[in-house]
Amino acid sequence: MDIAFSRLESEVAKFVLSESIPAFANSFRRTMISDVPKLAIEDVIIYDNNSALFDEMLAHRLGLIPLKTNLSEYKKKSECSCGGEGCSLCESVYTLSAEGPCLVKSSDLIAQNPDAAPVTGEIPIVKLEKGQKVVLEAHAEINTGLEHAKWQSTLACGYKTYPVITIGDNCDACGHCADECARHVLKLAKKSVEVIDGKLIDCSMCKLCEKACVGSGWEDAAIRISSDNTKFVFVVESDGSLPVKEIMTYALTDLKDKSDSLVDVLTNISGAL
């Protein structure tokens, strides 16, 4: 299996996974979405809240704020030595205190550990009128997207199969397909249409070109769109809590660890028989 990046930044990655199978691409995607842990606010102690939002709505909004996560610093509450009670190894504590009139934003959330602060300070939480007040304490913990979407570290995470465009000999260079293409993948050359260099990856496989080709009088379309089932074009976006590279590495390590432990267990079984 090979991986070739066309873009790799801290929050976005685009790459082509080749010599693979659809099941692997899908497992990789599912693992990145649901099995990579991150911090999110789970418990909120509300001391004072006479804002327009109910306590539970406020707690829900707080939970969805992405928090910067250092996975080596925190562990899951259920696996912590404190036994799930909550300690500095498995919990990050925040305080919020605001009095109206104002717009309470994520920057008002003061983290005890500055490394676990909200990703951006611009997320609105609640609008307060004169005399309204919110005072609370929030506890964030590590968990995975399988438990709740607030612990999902990817935003857009998906793939498509690599497009394959075949242009037959019966192409008469009428150009209808190139006009029809919404992604501007095709161009008109002397004798037939051609794929513009480097544009193939943009093809969404909508098959409008095939329809245009049949519509222009051919019984059998000269242009055919198919897909390569061994190559996958991935887009992975992070919400900022973890860098994309770490999300990918964690997901692959997770799949690898599962396989390794399965090998161990099966070796024990065949040894016992």
Add this chain to the structure above:
Amino acid sequence: MEIKIIELTEDKAKLTFVGENHTYMNLLKEVIITNPDVDVVQYYSEYTFSDPILLVTTKNKKNPIDIIKTAAQQISKDCASLLAQIEKA
């Protein structure tokens, strides 16, 4: 990973994978099926959230456990090669 054996004969294995879901089971099934010694491979969950059960039967009395093991080793190898490539990127 925790496994429960439901049935194990020389050419048939039925195992429960505790705590797993489609994410890993579908991949494992697809890799096992590429092995020419395999007759039938499928996984199913009795109820939506119950643990998946993997069924493998083999041709010519080949050991099904070894076949599952080879598939798991293959997945592990693929992940390791991708990890090495990401590390370099």
